[in-house]
Amino acid sequence: MCITEAKKTAEREWLSEVFCIPLQQSIQDLGTAYSNFFKSCRGERKGPKIKPPRFKKKANQQSARYRRGGFSIKAAKVSLAKIGYIKTKWSRPLPSEPSSVTVIKDTAGRYFVSFVIEIEPEINPAQNESIGIDLGLKTFAVLSTGTKVNLACLLARESSPLRAVEDVKQSSDNPSETRQQPETMKQDRPPPDSPSDH
Known part of the structure; x- marks a missing residue:
């Protein structure tokens, strides 16, 4: 409801150019952030204290998340609602159908696409059997x-x-007694003659 009312204002009419799903995801993320903040203030959330949400700056990283219905993948190309097909350089093939996609713009002006997928966990057999x-x-x-x-x-x-x-x-390898070699004293010169009586 707040998004619809914001689109009617002169300051927020540009929201009509954006697909509705990323806007709804932003509202949900804001609600989750405030919920975690209030739980942290009441001591209901474990971990360090959480600060209240802040407005994003244009110079920082930006992101938009699309759910199913807001994107599609055809012939190794990604299509976003109200944007169309975008050039994509894949780092790896997708193992299954994605449930959502997030478009990220970093501070250097580069764009990245991140997918959320579901895969079956692999269970590896035990290499060493346990014995009771x-x-x-x-x-x-x-x-x-x-x-x-x-x-x-x-x-x-x-x-x-x-x-x-x-x-x-084992006892011979680790003798308990150590041998001590006697020290020899050397005299460099004979002792001085005793004084004679005159």
């Missing part, structure tokens, strides 16, 4: 694969000669 372990009294552990681990096998491994050799090797 059940600890018991008679059997030390039973794996979900059916493998049983007995405590006697673990004790036998700890007391095996190979284990003893490994322990000796």
Whole structure:
């Protein structure tokens, strides 16, 4: 309603030259911004405090969002309502039909087109299967694969000669005592003669 009334004024009659969908999206974005601002003031919104919305400047980035019905794509060309076909240099093919398109003009005067699409999530199979372990009294552990681990096998491994050799090797690699070499004192000259009695 506010857009229709604004078009009737002399200051806003240029709004009639713009398609209605981008104007409606701007009103919705403004309502969302004020809603988030008031929720932030009341403490109902998590995160840092939000400042109130501000008017956009012409020197800053500009954007217009079109929903379905306001744009179309034919033969790799994008057509916008009340504008027509625009020259498009695609960075990648679209995997599915877009639900909306946003035309962005940056501060350098360049135009970009951004699409919103829906794709099915890809579910990759697990590379490493998980294994459940059940600890018991008679059997030390039973794996979900059916493998049983007995405590006697673990004790036998700890007391095996190979284990003893490994322990000796580890202790030899890391000796706990360090050798200290004695320091030798050198005399550069003999001690002075003691004074004689005259």
